[in-house]
Every structure is written in structure tokens, then in C-alpha cells.
Amino acid sequence: MTTSKHASAVATLASLAVLAACGGGTDTSLSPAKLQQVGSVNLAGHPNAMLPDSIKVKVLTGDDQPIANATVQWVARTGGGSAGAGTNTTNADGIAANTWTLGPTTGDQMLEVTVPGTAVPALTLIANAQAVGGGGDGGGSQP
Secondary structure (H helix, E strand, O other): OHHHHHHHHHHHHHHHHHHHHOOOOOOOOOOOOEEEEEOOOOEEEOOOOEOOOOEEEEEEOOOOOEOOOOEEEEEEEEOOOEEOOOEEEOOOOOEEEEOEEOOOOOEEEEEEEEOOOOOOOOEEEEEEEOOOOOOOOOOOOOO
16 A cells, blocks of 8 residues: 555656746746837827828737737827727737827827736827828918
């Protein structure tokens, strides 16, 4: 009996050692750790108009691995604009895309992007709302 109990204990310890060497049963390497803006960081458009290109962010682990199917939340913080979708999810490359309609004011406007339910720091995107050009008589001659 003692030999059987000893063999069982050795087998259990060996199994635990194998699990520890493989990282155990829980994979924490795919926990969201940061958000990164993808594409142009010089965003600009006109007041009350959608930016010409979609805005994109990538959700990454601490070692820069993309995370698929992560929920991303988009909230306009200044300027009175809005995101096309309040929340959406990342694709297989860890990227979430959205549209941004700027508010009525000119100048910098901010959109905050978060990964709800995590400790990932928020990412603030900034777009400059520029007045539509034109006006005046174009510098023509006077009669």
C-alpha cells in the first residue's frame, strides 16, 4: 500500500510540474493591456461632418500581441460630435474601426476609446474641425 501511495504522489507531482512548465491551465497572455491608434494620427475634417476615413485602434497584450473579439467603446468627449457605433469588437488582427462625425465647433475635438471592464488606459483621439473655406469675393477687381 505504501508503495502505491508513493507512486501516486510522485505521478501527481510530475503532472503538476508539467503543467507549471507549460504555463499552467490559465492563459493570461491574452489579457488586454493597451490600445494603439492605427493609421493617421493627423485627423481633420469639417464641423458637423464625418471624417473622410474611418478611425481605427488596435487592442494589444503587454507583449504586443493583438486580441481578437475585444469590446471597444467610443465616446466623444469634446466638440459635440459622435462615433458611428458606441461599441464594437476587434477583428482577428485586434483592430476595431469606427466612423467619427465631428461636432459643430471648430478646433480640436476629442474621442475617448476604452476597453470596458479592463484596466487598459483610455486612448484619446484628437481631430481638428476646420471651417469650410471660401467666402469673400475671391480678391476680384472692384468696379
